[in-house]
Amino acid sequence: MSDKKEQVKPLAPAAHRVDIDDYDRSDAFSVELASHLCHSRQKCIKLCGCCAAILLIAVTVVLVLMFTVFHVKDPSLKMNSVAVHGVGELDRRTGSGPGRNLTFDFEVEVKNPNVASFKFGNTTTFLYYGGSLVGEATGQAGEARARKRVRMDVSVGVMVDKIMGVERLGNDLSVGILSISSYTRISGKVKITQAIKKSVVVVKLNCTMNLIVRTQGIQDLKCT
Known part of the structure; x- marks a missing residue:
């Protein structure tokens, strides 16, 4: 009789159910996105560093030429x-x-x-x-x-x-x-x-x- 009186509790609505596979996919996407952003940032830093080095070398070469080969001397x-x-x-x-x-x-x-x-x-x-x-x-x-x-x-x-x-x-x-x-x-x-x-x-x-x-x-x- 007591068993009959116990009411069966319904399952949680589908909208509130949590799928473990969804969490796994979300975490994997976040990790992949963070890795991609980090990799892009490193590439950007390397590219900027290369550009700065090339510019510095070019300026140095120009200065050296101006004070040596291109230095105008009086005849x-x-x-x-x-x-x-x-x-x-x-x-x-x-x-x-x-x-x-x-x-x-x-x-x-x-x-x-x-x-x-x-x-x-x-x-x-x-x-x-x-x-x-x-x-x-x-x-x-x-x-x-x-x-x-x-x-x-x-x-x-x-x-x-x-x-x-x-x-x-x-x-x-x-x-x-x-x-x-x-x-x-x-x-x-x-x-x-x-x-x-x-x-x-x-x-x-x-x-x-x-x-x-x-x-x-x-x-x-x-x-x-």
């Missing part, structure tokens, strides 16, 4: 030789001066140490005696190719009236030696790229020399 001038014409035989007794066609022929060399050409304008050479300007000449414009030298011939005609007006001329003629100085300058531009270029305002060459009147030769040529 230099060199006086290779000097020849004198028109001095003639000077008579110490009469004190006659040099001939009317007295000229100095200079061979000047331009050295370009850069990896790009050096384009320059006209070359100007001045000749001095006793502190007075006695001659001036202009050479042609040109170009010195990368890491090359180019030679130029400059002929300076001496203004005889100027040189005859120098007070020390008589004493120098008696000794047979005239101390001459020259000054050469050029201006131009070295251009490696659109971003790397430099204008060389002036490149200078100062020389001193002794003109031996009897032989019309040059001795003690010194340049800076």
Whole structure:
């Protein structure tokens, strides 16, 4: 009788039933998702690290090139030789001066140490005696190719009236030696790229020399 009175409790509604297999599948998906996200994050970190390393290497290479290969250096001038014409035989007794066609022929060399050409304008050479300007000449414009030298011939005609007006001329003629100085300058531009270029305002060459009147030769040529 008591058994009949006991009522059978119904099972939980289907909506509230928990399927163990669902929990397993959910956990597996969460683990897989977390693993995928972690793997993607690691790939992203590695990719960013590689990009940063490449960028750093590129910047370093550019800086090294700019301070070494692409570093713009000033070209230099060199006086290779000097020849004198028109001095003639000077008579110490009469004190006659040099001939009317007295000229100095200079061979000047331009050295370009850069990896790009050096384009320059006209070359100007001045000749001095006793502190007075006695001659001036202009050479042609040109170009010195990368890491090359180019030679130029400059002929300076001496203004005889100027040189005859120098007070020390008589004493120098008696000794047979005239101390001459020259000054050469050029201006131009070295251009490696659109971003790397430099204008060389002036490149200078100062020389001193002794003109031996009897032989019309040059001795003690010194340049800076």
